[in-house]
Amino acid sequence: MEFMEFLKTKRTYRRFDQSRPVPRRVVDDMMEAARLASSAGNKQPLRYAAVCSAELVEQIFPFTYWAAALTDAVGRPKEGSHPVMYWAVLCEKEAKSFGTGVDAGLAMDNIIAAAWHHGVGSCMMGNIDREQIGRILSVDPSLEILYMIAFGYPAHTSTVVEPDASGSLTYYMDERENFYVPKRKVPDFIQLL
Ligand SMILES: Cc1cc2nc3c(=O)[nH]c(=O)nc-3n(C[C@H](O)[C@H](O)[C@H](O)COP(=O)(O)O)c2cc1C
Structure with a gap:
């Protein structure tokens, strides 16, 4: 692509x-992608749990909240369309610093990109x-859960659209449960000097 x-x-x-x-x-590529992520001062304070066990995934599912813009009840995947894997993004509490949030964002995007490369x-x-x-997950008390990432082969499309006349950035879903995600137009938020 x-x-x-x-x-x-x-x-x-x-x-x-x-x-x-x-x-x-695919999981192997995702793990390598996590390993390769940039880290402030190369301190690498993040840890992960790659949860592939169907039993654990189903146990976690009720404790993840979906699509706040639509209400969880509408946004939540129905039976048959649940995720099949979660990643827990963890941080060593002792090693948490100003860079940890950026580290987590960069690492998550690496992992997500490695997965998306395989669809x-x-x-x-x-x-x-x-x-x-x-x-x-029996997370060790020395670790903090920063984020979860849900994974699976998509059963819908998601399309970037321009914001409507009102300028709303709220994403929405059609009757077939395909998503539409308004993104600002480039000149509306980037100054080219
Ligand atoms: C830090 C962060 C936390 C998020 N948390 C949730 C969440 O708890 N539940 C959810 O359904 N989506 C969550 N999202 C997904 C956002 O709603 C999504 O990125 C946004 O609607 C834009 O869609 P896009 O990722 O397709 O551009 C999160 C995204 C980010 C970056």
Whole structure:
């Protein structure tokens, strides 16, 4: 896929083919992508749990909250379209610094890009119940859960559109559960000097 087309389609996906697990070779690429991510001072404070076990994925699912713009009830994937893998992005509490949030963003985008290269879509998730997920995954008390990322082969499309006349940036879904994501036009937010 051409690079700009890759970026255009590397969107948030919230419905997946639940019958299709992520193959091990894709997981291997995602793990290597996490390893290669830039890190402030190269301190590498992040840790991960790549959760492929269907049982654990289903236990985590109720504690992840979907598509706040639509309400969780509408945005939440239905039975048969749940994610098939989660990644927990963890941080060593002792090593947390001003750079940790950027480290997490860069690492998540690397992992998401490695997955999307193989057609595996994702949803980055900050709206999660960290306490419950920590319990399910037996996360060590020295670690903090920063984010979860849900993965699976997408069962819908997501299209970048221009904001409507009102300028609203709220994403929306059509009756077939395809998503539309308004992005500002370049001259509206980038000054070329
Ligand atoms: C830091 C961060 C946290 C997010 N948390 C959630 C979340 O908890 N639940 C969810 O459904 N989407 C979540 N998203 C996805 C955003 O809603 C999504 O990126 C946004 O609607 C734009 O869509 P796009 O990623 O296709 O450009 C999160 C995205 C980011 C960057």
